[in-house]
Amino acid sequence: MTSFPTVPRPSAAASMDDVARAAGVSTATVSRALRGLSSVSAATRDRIQGVARDLGYVASPSAASLASGRTRSIGLLTPWVDRWFYARAIDGAERALREVGFDALLYTFDLSSDQSRPRVDPSVLRRRVDGVLVVGMPLSREEVASLEALDLPLAFVGTGRHEHVTVRLDDDAAGRCATEHLLGLGHRRIGHITGPAGVEHSWSPPVARHAAWRVALEEASVAAEPGWAVDGAFDVNGGREAAHRLLETHPEITALFAASDEMAMGAILAARERGIDVPGELSVIGIDGHDLGELVGLTTVAQDPARQGGEAAQLLLSDIALWAVPGSEKVSGALQVLHPTHLVVRSSTAPPRQT
């Protein structure tokens, strides 16, 4: 962070004093009236509101924060704002916050595949937000600890440990749904593209989906080859590369379950590049319900990230409301909210070709 020039700025906006003077009351009463506290008579409240409107009065958030200790804003922590799930979750969260007059502060952190991401240093959030919403960011244990050290309400969307408030889809159900769709079509040799290698937390979406795939196969009495599951980066190119690897080493595969739609799209590109017909020779299914899945006729297990983001924001807000109320700190302590998914069948899946 480099230093930034500072200069004085003229302020010409109406202050609470102006309103108080014009309404013939004290600033304390103005403050109470404008915040809707009950201890103000309806008559004076209305008068004050009228005066405030006429004067175009807008409270200074800085002054209010300084005096009250609450900022009415929350920090949105995310590695990307320009990916499908993240963008939609952020959108949902922002709308829910705006609804109740909370600001959304965007904090993106580099999360490159080369692990060189700067550690999330949440100290900048101190005194700046009333709570933190982590959007789909896989955090290390140390990062989570430093977030918790802020002693602020915390919520997670899309991924998160069980000891936190977390809103996500049911990864197990989604993974089974996808796999069972393929099994139901008659496939037996079903490959899987999971997330990046090295992630083994059970609360990580790709890990849970991977496990669901394995269980679904077992339940169908299909003995999965070890090589049928390959890892890849969680985007189109990651899916493409992974699919190439898989199809190279295991051409017997007739169907493929990718842990995300973007990876599934990558897999479809890879199949095309190898001259493999989808769904004639290879069925492909993903998870997400990506808007552009239709471009390649992608069958998928759809979710609604915006709703998840909105609900997580609301949970966070209620935690914030309870914050500092004695004896009620851990109300929603470790709440896990699982959002529903639904199968969207398009043209990337079909029964296996009879050979």
Next chain:
Amino acid sequence: MTSFPTVPRPSAAASMDDVARAAGVSTATVSRALRGLSSVSAATRDRIQGVARDLGYVASPSAASLASGRTRSIGLLTPWVDRWFYARAIDGAERALREVGFDALLYTFDLSSDQSRPRVDPSVLRRRVDGVLVVGMPLSREEVASLEALDLPLAFVGTGRHEHVTVRLDDDAAGRCATEHLLGLGHRRIGHITGPAGVEHSWSPPVARHAAWRVALEEASVAAEPGWAVDGAFDVNGGREAAHRLLETHPEITALFAASDEMAMGAILAARERGIDVPGELSVIGIDGHDLGELVGLTTVAQDPARQGGEAAQLLLSDIALWAVPGSEKVSGALQVLHPTHLVVRSSTAPPRQT
């Protein structure tokens, strides 16, 4: 409360007073040292920084804002955070701001096609941000006026009137590039899908691209039928519907230039639905360089919204730095920055079929 082995948590809210006391100086000196003002000896500065670090001191943004009148944050105004251009522009802007320690406040506004969008009411921004960055949002004249009434530095990305600081691609050049690519392949009957009906501002991207299409055709001595240009919503379905209308009424078209990649993708879907081969019977080109254009082999004129967002943020920051400095208010007054584009040829365009 019983004693319990707790993680050594950073001291609960060390204030500037604590740092001053521990360093044996006044708070004024701490303030100066920590902000990197030159009027502090290197020795005391280092000492103060050390003490601050040891104490885990983090300045209160509210107090700093209240005292200085500057918030070190900017408002990001946008209709959507979950569309390709917007998400990437926001990402670029956020990173540029974070770089210099500025916060990005996200403000989304509904911009539904039914015109029922709530007017942008910028009064909430008063005293809350040092500047406003409008991302690709077509604002009415009244909305712009109310923004200007804030008397804050203002910048636009992707769209904006000439009297403002605006960063965008060269719509004219991009539109010509796309059209001339089709002309160069030998097409003469070239349709165009522009933006929503009713928008006629020359500073609007779809309008400028439409004009470029018309001029390019004229220069090639092609007399465009009036019906060759159709309007549509700026997304996949808008493009799809528009393409259906166009192909229904003007089947003689052999190529199609859509004002955005998402509309172009929609057009490709429409062609598929009508059994029209792309590029065999119909070439399609868009503008954007959307990540997923590759899924349908979309030829496009690519831009980099993240860079545009970043540059707009920097221009805004320099305007903020100059704010209230006598005689320098309008330095970048009406700066128009045009970013380059480049043609990406894939498989959705080809010479017209010989008939």
Next chain:
DNA sequence: CTGTTAGCGCCTTCAA
């Protein structure tokens, strides 16, 4: 180069 002194604009006890 450093300290002193006032606020910035609001919230929040405490009294009335």
Next chain:
DNA sequence: TTGAAGGCGCTAACAG
């Protein structure tokens, strides 16, 4: 139900 007064934590003159 209202008012008076004291901060919240920091910055910005002005001295020295």
